[in-house]
Amino acid sequence: MAVRQSMRNGIGILCRIYSNPGLQKCRWHSSMMHSETHPAPKSSPNxxxxxxxxxxxxxxVAPNHLEIEKEYFELLRQQEYERSVLSQWEIEHNRQVELITAVETGEKDPQDIDFKVSHQDIEDENEAKLKEFLESEHEHFVFDDDxxxxxxxxxxxxxxxxxxxxxxxxxxxxxxxxxxxxxxxxxxxxxxxxxxxxxxxxxxxxxxxxxxxxxxxxxxxxxxxxxxxxxxxxxxxxxxxxxxxxxxxxxxxxxxxxxxxxxxxxxxxxxxxxxxxxxxxxxxxxxxxxxxx
The missing domain is CATH 3.90.79.10 (Nucleoside Triphosphate Pyrophosphohydrolase)
Known part of the structure; x- marks a missing residue:
């Protein structure tokens, strides 16, 4: 009985709304206000x-060293040089230098020289070859622009x-x-x-x-x-x-x-x-x- 009574009350309210223009106008204004306060959601980007x-x-090829890398490399090279002992090449090099100096000062006879080419001449020749190679090395090639x-x-x-x-x-x-x-x-x-x-x-x-x-x-x-x-x-x-x-x-x-x-x-x-x-x-x-x- 309670369900039937509630249904009758609802039908009665609807009939009064549609029969009364004033209530329809209020309902229209209510829907407009609802649409203004809650706009339709925008479509998301596709x-x-x-x-x-x-x-x-x-x-x-290996990139060129930075300045700090060059300084660090030189520091390591200097430390290794100071802490290392003389090699056989360096010992012979120093002996030849002392012998040549003694010959020039007259302390020894030129016939005492027991080598044909000194280590110093070999080192100077290699240094010249290295310098020539570094000067001839090209950093820019023709195909670098292609x-x-x-x-x-x-x-x-x-x-x-x-x-x-x-x-x-x-x-x-x-x-x-x-x-x-x-x-x-x-x-x-x-x-x-x-x-x-x-x-x-x-x-x-x-x-x-x-x-x-x-x-x-x-x-x-x-x-x-x-x-x-x-x-x-x-x-x-x-x-x-x-x-x-x-x-x-x-x-x-x-x-x-x-x-x-x-x-x-x-x-x-x-x-x-x-x-x-x-x-x-x-x-x-x-x-x-x-x-x-």
């Missing part, structure tokens, strides 16, 4: 997930980048691919690396987890076409190991240029950290720099 590869080539040559800048670490066409813009990026269905992030990174692989070097990714992360917004034209606000890049680290044969053959020759089937890839380059900073956007460069450090 991001395209991508995997990028920071492909680096390690220095081929950004497509993987053997350029032998003392520096290089990073491989590509120029991509995004809408009407041309931007430099790391090798990047969009993730496909039923594909892991590392598989996507390996696919991006396989597109840019060459016979001149072998490359492999270090780990299953990315080494850095970066996201960016697409240009307006690209956003309208692909219905995506931007891309989130999961950056993996990889090392390019140059072939010894390729290094010897291509050292003074022009390397084989890579060709891409993707029309969006316009160009590629092997650049140093300073050159990379000039081509990438500041936040993008900071994400890549964390891998190079």
């Amino acid at each position: 991001w395209q997930l991508c995997a990028a590869v920071c492909l680096t080539r390690l220095p081929l 950004l497509k040559n993987i053997n350029r800048k032998m003392r520096d670490m290089l990073v491989y980048i590509v120029k991509m066409k995004l809408g009407n813009d041309e931007v430099w990026l790391l090798p990047t691919q969009q993730i496909q269905e039923y594909e892991t992030m590392k598989e996507c990174a390996e696919r991006a690396l396989a597109i840019h692989r060459s016979d001149e070097f072998q490359a492999r990714i270090f780990s299953n987890a990315p080494s850095s992360f970066y996201k960016y917004k697409f240009p307006k034209g690209v956003r309208l076409n692909c219905e995506r606000d931007g891309a989130k890049l999961f950056i993996y680290s990889a090392i390019a190991k140059c072939s010894v044969v390729a290094l010897a053959e291509k050292r003074f020759g022009k390397p084989t240029e890579l060709k891409f089937e993707d029309p969006c890839v316009l160009d590629y380059a092997w650049v140093t950290a300073d050159e990379l900073k000039q081509r990438l956007k500041p936040k993008y460069f900071e994400a890549v720099k964390s891998i190079l450090c």
Whole structure:
């Protein structure tokens, strides 16, 4: 009986509301106030997930020493010299110097000299050869200006980048691919690396987890076409190991240029950290720099 009575009361209230225009107006104002105080939630950005590869080539020769390294090396050399004993070469060198001095002062006869070439003459000759070699050593080669040559800048670490066409813009990026269905992030990174692989070097990714992360917004034209606000890049680290044969053959020759089937890839380059900073956007460069450090 109580349930039936409550149902009758509710039906009666509804009938009075719809039959009275004033109550309908109050109800309309109440709904408007509710909509103003609680606006509809905004749609979240739609991001395209991508995997990028920071492909680096390690220095081929030892980098130049810093000033503090040179000072420390000289300190160690001086300590070793002071704490060491004379070698057989140094003992013979000192004996020959004393003998020559005695001959010059007349204390001994020139026939007492028992050697044809003194150790001092041999040392002077070797010092002259070393000086000539250091002066003839070239720090700058012709192919250092060729950004497509993987053997350029032998003392520096290089990073491989590509120029991509995004809408009407041309931007430099790391090798990047969009993730496909039923594909892991590392598989996507390996696919991006396989597109840019060459016979001149072998490359492999270090780990299953990315080494850095970066996201960016697409240009307006690209956003309208692909219905995506931007891309989130999961950056993996990889090392390019140059072939010894390729290094010897291509050292003074022009390397084989890579060709891409993707029309969006316009160009590629092997650049140093300073050159990379000039081509990438500041936040993008900071994400890549964390891998190079």
